[in-house]
Structures are given as structure tokens and as C-alpha cells.
Amino acid sequence: MISQETIQQIQNQVKIVDVVGAYVHLKKRGANYLGLCPFHNEKSPSFTVSPSKEIFKCFGCGKSGNSIGFLMELEKMSYVEALRWLAKKYNIEIEETAVSPEVKLQQQTSESLHIINNFAQQFFSNVLLKTDEGQDVALSYLKERGFREEIIKKFQLGYNPEARDAFTNAAIAAQYSPELLVKAGLVNNRDGKYNDNYRGRIIFPIHATSGKIVGFGARIIKKNDKSPKYINTPENEIYVKSKILYGSYFARMAIDKAGECLLVEGYTDVVSLHQAGVENVVASGGTSLTTDQLRLIKKYCNNLTIIYDGDGAGIKAALRGLDLALEERLNVKLVLIPDGEDPDSYVNKIGATAFREFVDKNKKDFIIFQLEIALQEAGNDSAKKSAIVNQLAETIAKINMPQDFT
Structure with missing residues (x-):
């Protein structure tokens, strides 16, 4: 549980104009800001943000609230998810009330898996866009399928090289735990040797609605490849396929x-x-x-x-x-x-x-x-x-x- 002190700190530091302004183009009108409501279609702006009161109000559809309520309504976040999102945005360290060792371990594992997935996505995208193998094999394949570079970057697509342990070596060199790399589904362990799990495949990062990468889908490129068309991340603390x-x-x-x-x-x-x-x-x-x-x-x-x-x-x-x-x-x-x-x-x-x-x-x-x-x-x-x-x-x-x- 997030402590009351942290919640109070978040509420004190949040600037509603910053939060809403990430989603709505706001124009200053007197003491307030005005924009088109993100909750319903309108041509004339009726959505007002008050920085002094730290609230928003739409005079068209009636929706209103503070920064937390805005995120809960627009992004469909829970109260706790909205607090964590704001804490991250404002670099506020979250203080948790006492939790059991089991829950704490699960939280730490989840956080580590998210960090590993971010590293993996950056590695795969870099290989796809900036290496000869990535461009010649994977990027050319994607472009033949009609995908333009801007959509490739938007969905953060990537490529795992054919080499047996290209990603594994990079991840271990960056001090990531081999055991967690296996749990994330990125690496396999056969006879005590760690190797890449997605060799020679196009990588599709899978995002939660929060935007965090929770897993990957990896697709074959070669037509004569008899292995499964897709390999997906195994279920773990952050990835549950259902x-x-x-x-x-x-x-x-x-x-x-x-x-x-x-x-x-x-x-x-x-x-x-x-x-x-x-x-x-x-x-x-x-x-x-x-x-x-x-x-x-x-x-x-x-x-x-x-x-x-x-x-x-x-x-x-x-x-x-x-x-x-x-x-x-x-x-x-x-x-x-x-x-x-x-x-x-x-x-x-x-x-x-x-x-x-x-x-x-x-x-x-x-x-x-x-x-x-x-x-x-x-x-x-x-x-x-x-x-x-x-x-x-x-x-x-x-x-x-x-x-x-x-």
C-alpha cells in the first residue's frame, strides 16, 4: 500500500496543467486554461482547467475532477495506478506501508522484469534499424509487407539477430540476471548454457494499457523455417496472456x-x-x-x-x-x-x-x-x-x- 505521506506529497507537487496538457492542447484564458474536451466530441472548447484550484471541468459533458480523477477517467487507471503514474512523472519516491516478504519479492521481481523488457526492446529496435543484418533481413521484410518506418518506431518493433547469443551477451554484460532473463522468456538455458530465445525473428513488444512492456511476440521471417510461426513470452509476474x-x-x-x-x-x-x-x-x-x-x-x-x-x-x-x-x-x-x-x-x-x-x-x-x-x-x-x-x-x-x- 502507498503511504498517506506519499499520497499527500503527490497531491502537493502535481500540476494539473502539466497532467492535462499532455493530452489536451490548452490555451490560457485569464486565470484558467481552455481546450477541447477529451471525453466527448466538440468543435468549440468547453473544457476548463483551473491551476489555482487544481481541477478540470467540462461544461459540455459535465465531467470534472482533479489530476488523479482525470487519469482514472481518461486512461481507465485505478486510483493506485494513477498515483504511481504521477509519482513517476514528478520523481517522487513511493513509500510503501509494511508488506509481507512474499509480496515485496513479487514487487521487486515485477520491477526487474519491466526494466529487462525495456532493455530488450531498445536492443532489438537498435539491431533492426541500425545494423546491417537488421536492415538487410528484417527491415527489408517489414517494408516489403508495407510497414513504414514511422509505424515500426511507434510500435517499437525490433529484430533478434541470428547469432546464438547476441542478446544474451549484451544483457549479461549490462549486469542483468540470467535467471530473470529466462523468466522474461528472452533467454533459454540448455545444459547450463544461456542462449537467445528469439534468434532470427521479428520482435513485437507487448504493452500493457499503462504503456509498460510486459512481454514479446517473436515472428519467423524465413518461409522454409519449420519452427512455430510465433513464440510468445511465457507467463510470469507481469505477463498473463489472458x-x-x-x-x-x-x-x-x-x-x-x-x-x-x-x-x-x-x-x-x-x-x-x-x-x-x-x-x-x-x-x-x-x-x-x-x-x-x-x-x-x-x-x-x-x-x-x-x-x-x-x-x-x-x-x-x-x-x-x-x-x-x-x-x-x-x-x-x-x-x-x-x-x-x-x-x-x-x-x-x-x-x-x-x-x-x-x-x-x-x-x-x-x-x-x-x-x-x-x-x-x-x-x-x-x-x-x-x-x-x-x-x-x-x-x-x-x-x-x-x-x-x-
Whole structure:
């Protein structure tokens, strides 16, 4: 727990104009500052910040509060997360109340893993952009896929060299613990020898909604490589796959503003769509949706549109976990990309405007979509049709309707 003394110090040192000004373009008007509200769309500024009172107030939507409340509302942070964010911004050392040795060890391990991940990201990005191997092998591959340098830098993409221990040697030379490097999934230990885990792969850092790097996805480049297409960070103190959506840090504000979250399957789908200007998009990483992931989406909006490949595998992936989405009272719609395409290739083929139009035109309510697919598979089999009705009834029963207690 953060001590009351630290909380008081944070409140005393925070400057609300600095905090809000990182998100909103503010202009001084008399004693206050004025800007466009980040919580709703407006053309004329009605959002006021008072430096003397250390509060904000929007006269359009009614939202108001202090710096902590601003971060909690805009970034969907918890109270403690907002305090820690402000403490870091103002270089305030956090004093914790007494915690058990086990909790303290977990906190120290988590902090160490974050530091290691930052080092790894910088190493991989440097190799990609500034070495001959990175440029010739990985950067050329990414550019062939249509990725421009600005989007590569935005998502902090990188490359792990082919050499057996290039990253390992650099990390150990920088005094990082080999055991923690293994725990982070960056290094493996075979027969007492430490080697790179992601050799010859494109690196996709995975960010929490706070912006901290919690893990990595590593993709093969060579077409004849028989190893798994992706290797992901193993679960540890800071990376739990079921609680993470790739791209959520970059998409969070766009989702909040659009009132809709687009869900795709892969990392490259997210990066391509962002590059095209479609920014309210995240990826599940190809796994079934979990309750934690759905609740993360629900922090920002109530509307979920799932965009998957139009082949059989894509349809099955789109249907996985959607009963959970209904239980979370999300409005779920589905869009299938034409056969032979995925969101990455399709947006590059038709462009951002046409892609948005395609999504808007082809959205189908989840239940109607499920019914159409099931009836196609059933054909003229009356027994299968009867089973479909029962299955559909079960799905509808999972919709979490608000209770009327009047």
C-alpha cells in the first residue's frame, strides 16, 4: 500500500496543467486554461482547467475532477495506478506501508522484469534499424509487407539477430540476471548454457494499457523455417496472456472516442490498420477471448466488432468465447474478411476508407451470424436444425440483461 505521506506529497507537487496538457492542447484564458474536451466530441472548447484550484471541468459533458480523477477517467487507471503514474512523472519516491516478504519479492521481481523488457526492446529496435543484418533481413521484410518506418518506431518493433547469443551477451554484460532473463522468456538455458530465445525473428513488444512492456511476440521471417510461426513470452509476474490485448495501449483513446473496439487476430493486423488510420483496434493473439480481456474492452466501450479471416478457421476463431462477451453485456458484431485475405493484407489492398466502409456495410449481429453459419452447415438435416435452435436458446439465455427491481 502507498503511504498517506506519499499520497499527500503527490497531491502537493502535481500540476494539473502539466497532467492535462499532455493530452489536451490548452490555451490560457485569464486565470484558467481552455481546450477541447477529451471525453466527448466538440468543435468549440468547453473544457476548463483551473491551476489555482487544481481541477478540470467540462461544461459540455459535465465531467470534472482533479489530476488523479482525470487519469482514472481518461486512461481507465485505478486510483493506485494513477498515483504511481504521477509519482513517476514528478520523481517522487513511493513509500510503501509494511508488506509481507512474499509480496515485496513479487514487487521487486515485477520491477526487474519491466526494466529487462525495456532493455530488450531498445536492443532489438537498435539491431533492426541500425545494423546491417537488421536492415538487410528484417527491415527489408517489414517494408516489403508495407510497414513504414514511422509505424515500426511507434510500435517499437525490433529484430533478434541470428547469432546464438547476441542478446544474451549484451544483457549479461549490462549486469542483468540470467535467471530473470529466462523468466522474461528472452533467454533459454540448455545444459547450463544461456542462449537467445528469439534468434532470427521479428520482435513485437507487448504493452500493457499503462504503456509498460510486459512481454514479446517473436515472428519467423524465413518461409522454409519449420519452427512455430510465433513464440510468445511465457507467463510470469507481469505477463498473463489472458489479461492482455495486443495494441491496447495505442488504441485505448481511439476506442474510447469511437465508442467501438475492433478485434482482430494477429499483431500485423493491428499494426497495418493503425498505419492506415484505423486506430481503435486490438488483437487477441489468436486465442479464445477471456473474461479479463472482455472487461478490459468494456472499460472503454460497450461495442465490440470482431474482424477475422473468412475461411473456416477464421469463422471458428470468431465464434470462440463470444458467449462470455454476451455475459459481459457487450454489443457484439462480426465481420469476415473475404477468403484468401486477412485484415493486414485487405487494408493494404483496398485502403483505409474502403476498409472502414467494408466493415460498416458487412457487420452482422453475433446471434444472426451464428444462426446463418449453423443453418448452412445443417443443410436439410432436421435433427441438426433442432439442435441449432437449442444452442441458440442457450446463447440468448447468456445475455446479461439488467434486472428490474421496480
